[in-house]
Amino acid sequence: MPPVVRPLVQPAKAQPGDRVAVLSPSFAAPGFAPAVHEQAMRRLTEVTGLVPVEYPTTRRLGASAVDRAADLNAAFADPHIRAVVATVGGEDQITVVPHLDAAAVRDDPKPFLGYSDNTNILTWLWTNGVAGYYGGSTQVHLGPGPRVDEVHARSLRAALLTGGRLEVTEPGESEDLGHDWLDPRALTEHGEREPTEPWTWAGPARTVTGPTWGGCAEVLQWLLTAGRFPADPGVLTGAVLLVETSEELIPPRELGWILRSLGERGVLGAVAAVVAARPPTSHFTDRPGADERRRRREAQRDVVVDVVGRYNADAPVVVGPPFGHTRPQWVVPYGGTMTVDGVARRLWADYG
Structure with missing residues (x-):
């Protein structure tokens, strides 16, 4: 049967040197393990050329749902921010979504990357007509280990910067x-x-x-x-x-x-x-x-x-x-x- 899913807006790509918001819509992992977070921020710039920008709740453990939503709304509304990346998932993002501003997202759609509990935000974006990307936690896939995995780096750049069609392969x-x-x-x-x-x-x-x-x-x-x-x-x-x-x-x-x-x-x-x-x-x-x-x-x-x-x-x-x-x-x-x-x-x- 041919697709009948309504078309979604595909947000414009960022350019090297642009600013990317790094947020904690669920658990503020950077506040728990700052060394991993700081290595992730360095690697984010190395892999993409983007400049990470933290917000008040990025490292604030126990931040309220209202405060976390305020940071998301600010990032989506800021014309200088060209993408939004989640640090990690969690288990209570469902309480953040009711406080999000759909108008800001529709006025200036930008790529959002996250997975796990970030399914909440991605489905909310989908409902509001904006596509995103599943994956990309900085605290899990950029900060730890000796290097960023090649398939992660390649697909991260495609999502944020280059676009294109990639074959999803098995890393082995x-x-x-x-x-x-x-x-x-x-x-x-x-x-x-x-x-x-x-x-x-x-x-x-x-x-x-x-x-x-x-x-x-x-x-x-x-x-x-x-x-x-x-x-x-x-x-x-x-x-x-x-x-x-x-x-x-x-x-x-x-x-x-x-x-x-x-x-x-x-x-x-x-x-x-x-x-x-x-x-x-x-x-x-x-x-x-x-x-x-x-x-x-x-x-x-x-x-x-x-x-x-x-x-x-x-x-x-x-x-x-x-x-x-x-x-x-x-x-x-x-x-x-x-x-x-x-x-x-x-x-x-x-x-x-």
């Missing part, structure tokens, strides 16, 4: 988490990385090109509960659903329940393809061995393929692309175009 290695941010090794070493498995392709061998929507499964569940989704799921007809899970490590059956709810809501039946990210399967307090991590990934994969197939047998599905809570991470379009090629088994993203 992955980690669920790095060192504790307060450990000096966080600044110089990766976490435990392991070789990746081939992506799983399911559904019909056909090619779908459409605008993306979705995000972190846990947050999507909250948004649907809060009623922050259009009454008619038909607005997603022809879209590509992005879905990934967080470091909370929800059980596969819980992910299945969330996807089932999306199916009952009409979302799975409306979209034309589904892309599910490689999931994290360990955390600081839950560190299983390699075999158990693989089993957990396979169990989640099987749930995605099964539930999507029950609600939409015509949708190509790919499970494994790294755009979620693992590293290296691809930044991908949110409301922009993605091509899921189930024939050649390749994935492409259009950065405008």
Whole structure:
């Protein structure tokens, strides 16, 4: 079925030397681990040529939802700010969104980058007709480790500066988490990385090109509960659903329940393809061995393929692309175009 999703505004790209707002709409990680944040700011300029600008709540732990929203509104309204990047996610951004100023966003659309809890802001932007980018936490993907991962740097530049169409490829290695941010090794070493498995392709061998929507499964569940989704799921007809899970490590059956709810809501039946990210399967307090991590990934994969197939047998599905809570991470379009090629088994993203 041809796409009927309303067209979104694709914000203009920044230029090297422009200013980019670096904000903490959820957890103020820079206030907790300033050394990682400061390294991230240096690397942001090295990778993009942009000048980071912090706001009052960027490092303020415990800032109110009203104050965090005020910083977002100020950044979106400032004509000298040409992009907005989140430092990290969290779990309470849903309380920030009601205080955001849609007029400022519509008057001067600019790229917003974030993932996880930032699904809240990205869906709000989408509802207000503005596309964004899923991924790009400075505290997770720029600050830690010996360097910025190549696929992250390439897709970050495409989102912020260069645009173009990139093939989303498998970097060949992955980690669920790095060192504790307060450990000096966080600044110089990766976490435990392991070789990746081939992506799983399911559904019909056909090619779908459409605008993306979705995000972190846990947050999507909250948004649907809060009623922050259009009454008619038909607005997603022809879209590509992005879905990934967080470091909370929800059980596969819980992910299945969330996807089932999306199916009952009409979302799975409306979209034309589904892309599910490689999931994290360990955390600081839950560190299983390699075999158990693989089993957990396979169990989640099987749930995605099964539930999507029950609600939409015509949708190509790919499970494994790294755009979620693992590293290296691809930044991908949110409301922009993605091509899921189930024939050649390749994935492409259009950065405008």
